[in-house]
Amino acid sequence: MGDEVEIRFEPEGKTVRIKKGKSVLDAAYEAGILIDAPCGGRGLCGKCKVRIVDEFLPVSPAEERLLTPEEIANGIRLACQFIPQNNLVVELLEPVLEAVQKAELERMVVKLRGKCPISKYFLSLPPPSLSDQRSDEERLLSALPEAKVLTPIVRRDLPRILRESDFKVTAVVLGDEVIAVEKGNTEEEIYGIAIDIGTTTLAGYLVHLPTGRKIASDSRLNPQVAYGADVISRIRYTIDREDGLNEMRNTVIEGVNNLLEDICTYTGVCQDRIYQATIVGNTCMTHFLLGVDARNLAFTPYVPAFTRMVKTRAKTIQLNISPEGWVYVLPNIAGFVGADTVGVILATKLYRRKGNYIAIDIGTNGEMALGTEEGITVCSTAAGPAFEGAHIRFGMHATKGAINRVYISDDVKLSTIDGETPKGICGSGLLDAVAEMYKVGILDYTGRMLSYEEASHLPPSLRERLTTIDGERCFILVRGKENEINRDIYITQKDVRELQLAKGAIRAGIEILLNKKGLSVDDLDGIFLAGAFGNYIRRDSALRIGLLPPLPIDKIYPVGNAAGRGAMMALISPRMLKRAEEIARKCQYIELSALPEFTNYFMDAMYFPL
């Protein structure tokens, strides 16, 4: 084995052994991870960037040419140039992850795809005359055997479109309806969009419907965050202001439309050629999107107005795709287990796995589902927004400059998103920091932070980071002189408590789900971590602080935005759309706040494992 090295790719969690002398790019191919390398690994294009964790080797001439000094300082290297000498952890960067997930989805859709529900017909119609006075409607419909009805906008626009295009048009048919008529031949352009409306993030996935191929995806902040980080503050806003609900609705649809416009602009796809949309989101977000009062979600017994799937025209909700196209808002399960969880269950195939699996979507709420052979049980825990960076002294969203990895040994090492100088700390950075602080003994198992005086066992480089600011103990991660904001970035005792509350809530949910089904951790075959947060946290850190139960690390699967992927599956496959309804109907929901034992589980789960 002396001539082999082991390479682990994070956050995919895949490990391969390669012969010494092979590159990281070779290792990636062997692991089935598609790193985009248009030049074929010749050190010419500079696309195969990865981050090499904990090892530094001399920079190749190609790297010197293609990477900035900042990148090199942050461990960014070209996979084709880096020849590992020892076992190594390689971190995949955003574009690579994208590519990996895209490839995965493409493999998936080939299996999923049914008949594309949208058909297009290019027609060259005979113009009317006194001996052929058929109405425009009749002229069109009689050339389309399956279609029987014009939608109102087609009925309105048909006379003009026919005459402006010399009676050469493309009809877009869905079921027995003509949902659009376009000038000339547009038969090739048939798109759909899957949308995930998170409390914090909006994500959109543009799909070519006949092939099921993902064309592009993008995400951005949900502009509703201006009304509060959590759903409860937003609901409060809709209660306090007369037009608040409407404002909230307009804000989210505007955000979605902007996202859509951007995706269409850089792909060159015309928005009017998108004929179908699937939307997932938590229950409150789907209420807001449809302009439905969500106030009863804010008060016990937390009753949503609706849970079933909603099928509506794009024009009805002002979604800027083909106006008569259909939008499917996937069903919710309960007040705090929404359509996004249905998407996660779809994407992780929890509904048909043999064995016992848990899927967790960690965000402001931690929604989780336990799939056993008896069915699916779900619950939601109010993790609070700590994982989103809220209520944390230097907390921030997972955007450029956020500390997202922390390693503590003799000193503190950290990385930031996009390798920029640190501005603050995002959820995965916080989790890492706390886990590492516990590892080296800065925190005890109850979460208490040691004072400088107590921490005599620490090396000075760490010990001197312990201080008291505004009467509160804290641990300095980055000194002011080393960062963007010109002041120390530190973790406070209160930050640690916030994280403990959040992780305690989630862990309690997991324990209760298992308990309700008479299972223990040993019966668990795997945990899927969904969502951006779940995708980027270090699993060893999550295990160390006890966010997750003690399971072998290779049974923990980060699955990325599974909610969005579920929405894409429902977009591509009518069978999956139906499955989504079944899932929502059959899931058993547990209301944690109604369980007297919840508090005990919660208290126990707040501590760190010994």
Add this chain to the structure above:
Amino acid sequence: MGDEVEIRFEPEGKTVRIKKGKSVLDAAYEAGILIDAPCGGRGLCGKCKVRIVDEFLPVSPAEERLLTPEEIANGIRLACQFIPQNNLVVELLEPVLEAVQKAELERMVVKLRGKCPISKYFLSLPPPSLSDQRSDEERLLSALPEAKVLTPIVRRDLPRILRESDFKVTAVVLGDEVIAVEKGNTEEEIYGIAIDIGTTTLAGYLVHLPTGRKIASDSRLNPQVAYGADVISRIRYTIDREDGLNEMRNTVIEGVNNLLEDICTYTGVCQDRIYQATIVGNTCMTHFLLGVDARNLAFTPYVPAFTRMVKTRAKTIQLNISPEGWVYVLPNIAGFVGADTVGVILATKLYRRKGNYIAIDIGTNGEMALGTEEGITVCSTAAGPAFEGAHIRFGMHATKGAINRVYISDDVKLSTIDGETPKGICGSGLLDAVAEMYKVGILDYTGRMLSYEEASHLPPSLRERLTTIDGERCFILVRGKENEINRDIYITQKDVRELQLAKGAIRAGIEILLNKKGLSVDDLDGIFLAGAFGNYIRRDSALRIGLLPPLPIDKIYPVGNAAGRGAMMALISPRMLKRAEEIARKCQYIELSALPEFTNYFMDAMYFPL
């Protein structure tokens, strides 16, 4: 027979023989005509007013008490008091006609009615709790076995309505949809509305759906007349103004909504309790109503945008009934044979009659349908607006003060609508005047009006009415001193020509329909005259001027607003709604302007029969 007299009721055209000594009210009962007489014919209530034509008998004390001198002067008498001494023509007044038609419709609906498509369920739902956290939607739907979907407005309003009514609500179910939810128990209130949108007149019929009973009806001027009397000027307006089509659409829906509001106000029916509507109208009116460009109807080859039935939500067209209720706009047949003609065909049962029948709806256009055992053939003739009173020197709509009957013997006798002093002349008055002028020789068979000099054969009382005004021959009907407007009301030579053009067009249409089917007048089993105009004209006058082919008068049936009645049938009976679609699909349309022979027929038909 000496002790019997014959009483003919106009415009119903029913004749009965009664023993001398019986009253006109008795005669009406015998003829099956329901004259409203709450006092039972005792001369107490004064409700059984009729007009006695051409006979004057002494006024009874009851009449003296209950009638005004003006009424008596205009021939208005009480049916219960008037004991005919000779054969007599009795004219039924508006309220009586209403009652007659209502009774007729009620007899009809008993046969027509299927299962009412709307169901209402009063529900007393269990309020939510932590052990029953079902969504509001689920709570409602699980109490309604047939319903599966909430409509958007119900989804939006349900949380509020449930809580404001202590979870005691009435659900309105149509098919698998809940289209409304109302506070408390409203199970009894289920209404529908049938609407006839004429170029000139809007008519509405409010129906109690479970029983099929007509509750009320009303009509008013189509406010679009402000944009022109005929459809072509209105289409021109939509072409010339950027927002013209929208303006035209808003005008008609506002008119319909005002009509609806009035009907609901005086019946005490809540507009939100109307869940279904059927609408008929000519092709241009249905285009305007739906906001569809009708410009291609104005130019050869006169192509409509659509002809098929349109099913749409009330909210979509802003019709102020229950917003999620369904509106059916009945199908059109061709550019100038609209849904109103489909209504006429439905109401006259032309689609299943044995024998050959023609139904004519005379308005600005004369749409007509010939039903034979081989099917139905339709055409439309551009009669022009003469019958509506337009382009006539003293022409006016058939409203209060319009001369509607003219009798000429030694002198001119006339009646007006509501017995008011004459203000002008409406279509039926014009037709009467011309027919009578031809009868006594004031007009020759070509329609030429004799000059005073030529008319030496006339009695002086008539001859002195012939004069020349502004260089044009004319015949004075009412002297200025005898009328409201303080000036002579007369018929000009040009008025006669306008009428000739109008009646020539209609007669030519009838002849061509017969000819296309290889039929002659002798093969014809009857003619139905639909529409207000057809209902009120004197059939002998129509025959005298040759508007209708020479048929025995008792084979000509005035049928009132058959288009509206057809709409009502489709409202009450899903079977009839389907029948309407069949009729529109199967009718054979003849485009008269494409027939070279039309001009000949038209020229021949302009003259008066010798």
